[in-house]
Amino acid sequence: MFWSEKTLTADHYIESVKSHFGGSAAHRLQKEIGFFGKRLLRLPSTERSAFFDSWFTEENARHLRSVAQSVRGSLPNAAGPCPVPRIVFLHGVMPRSGTNYLQSLLELHPDVVVNPYGIRELPFLNTVEDARTYEGRFLRLYRRNRESFSDLETFCYMVSGFLRRIEAEFPADKTVVIKSPHTRMMRYFPYLFPTERCLIVLRDGRRAVQSTIDTWPLRFLGRTFADVCREWSFGTEAALEAQSRMSADACHLIRFEDAVAAPDGTARDLMRFLDLDEGRYPFDRIGDLPILGSSRASRSNGEVSWTPVAKPEGFDPSKRPIDWSRKRRTVFDAVAGDMQKKAGYAA
Numbered sequence: 001m002f003w004s005e006k007t008l009t010a011d012h013y014i015e016s017v018k019s020h021f022g023g024s025a026a027h028r029l030q031k032e033i034g035f036f037g038k039r040l041l042r043l044p045s046t047e048r049s050a051f052f053d054s055w056f057t058e059e060n061a062r063h064l065r066s067v068a069q070s071v072r073g074s075l076p077n078a079a080g081p082c083p084v085p086r087i088v089f090l091h092g093v094m095p096r097s098g099t100n101y102l103q104s105l106l107e108l109h110p111d112v113v114v115n116p117y118g119i120r121e122l123p124f125l126n127t128v129e130d131a132r133t134y135e136g137r138f139l140r141l142y143r144r145n146r147e148s149f150s151d152l153e154t155f156c157y158m159v160s161g162f163l164r165r166i167e168a169e170f171p172a173d174k175t176v177v178i179k180s181p182h183t184r185m186m187r188y189f190p191y192l193f194p195t196e197r198c199l200i201v202l203r204d205g206r207r208a209v210q211s212t213i214d215t216w217p218l219r220f221l222g223r224t225f226a227d228v229c230r231e232w233s234f235g236t237e238a239a240l241e242a243q244s245r246m247s248a249d250a251c252h253l254i255r256f257e258d259a260v261a262a263p264d265g266t267a268r269d270l271m272r273f274l275d276l277d278e279g280r281y282p283f284d285r286i287g288d289l290p291i292l293g294s295s296r297a298s299r300s301n302g303e304v305s306w307t308p309v310a311k312p313e314g315f316d317p318s319k320r321p322i323d324w325s326r327k328r329r330t331v332f333d334a335v336a337g338d339m340q341k342k343a344g345y346a347a
Contacts, residue, residue, distance in 0.1 A: 098256030
């Protein structure tokens with residue numbers, strides 16, 4: 001018999017990992033095995049579970065909010081001046097959604113600070129699964145601590161501690177913008193960030209997908225075209241669900257196409273939402289904003305560069321034509337067509 005009874009099969013290996021590292025690590029390993037198998041077979045490997053956590057519960061989420069509020073201290077008094085800087089998160093439904101452009105619009109305001117401590121992107125929510133793996137390893141060192149910590153509580157301490165540092169070190173009259181071009185696990189936002197405001201950039205799925213594959217061409221053992229379509233669809237679904245969980249003064253959706261077509265109006269809209277002084281905004285400088293990371297206009301040596309470049313005459317990424325084969329159009333419609341309509345974009 002080729003396999004002896006003592007041979008460690010894949011199932012036995014999973015069980016050994018589960019007993020040693022905990023269920024979440026074993027679950028992660030199973031996902032990784034499935035992930036590489038799908039890549040090898042050129043099947044879609046982007047999963048909805050990466051955007052909507054199956055471990056999420058309202059009870060635990062409310063506990064995380066109480067922890068965050070405790071770490072951050074007393075909430076600002078709405079009737080008086082804000083004693084700490086306002087912190088705003090700028091999310092895109094996926095990379096290539098337009099967060100760079102929206103951040104550039106915001107940065108023109110003298111009371112706005114972007115990239116705190118030189119951090120250009122801070123994908124907190126994008127790392128929820130990794131945080132849970134770390135937490136399992138941490139609690140494994142003394143298992144009785146599992147009775148004292150709830151799910152993702154150590155992650156909540158880390159996130160809240162970082163935001164508390166911003167509140168302690170930045171002037172109270174500033175608005176600090178933190179950018180992440182992802183909406184994975186966005187349902188956690190109002191619980192981990194109970195006092196923060198959220199801006200989410202939507203973009204037409206067809207152009208977001210095309211810009212993505214222009215920037216990062218599809219390769220063997222890499223993402224499939226369907227994967228990129230699924231990422232846009234799941235990311236947009238997560239954005240719309242997050243908006244439904246928050247009040248209108250806490251979460252605001254912006255369409256990239258509207259921002260490009262009417263940047264002045266978009267800037268005024270942002271000023272109102274963030275309670276920024278519109279009179280201090282240099283509207284005359286909007287037209288001089290450079291392009292940052294365009295999949296077409298920012299190429300250098302065959303790759304996209306994030307070095308600012310001057311805007312070419314007639315540049316309008318929101319109207320760029322899409323020249324897909326019939327097969328690609330069919331795949332997009334099957335994977336993301338319903339979400340394209342729900343997000344308000346014409347077929």
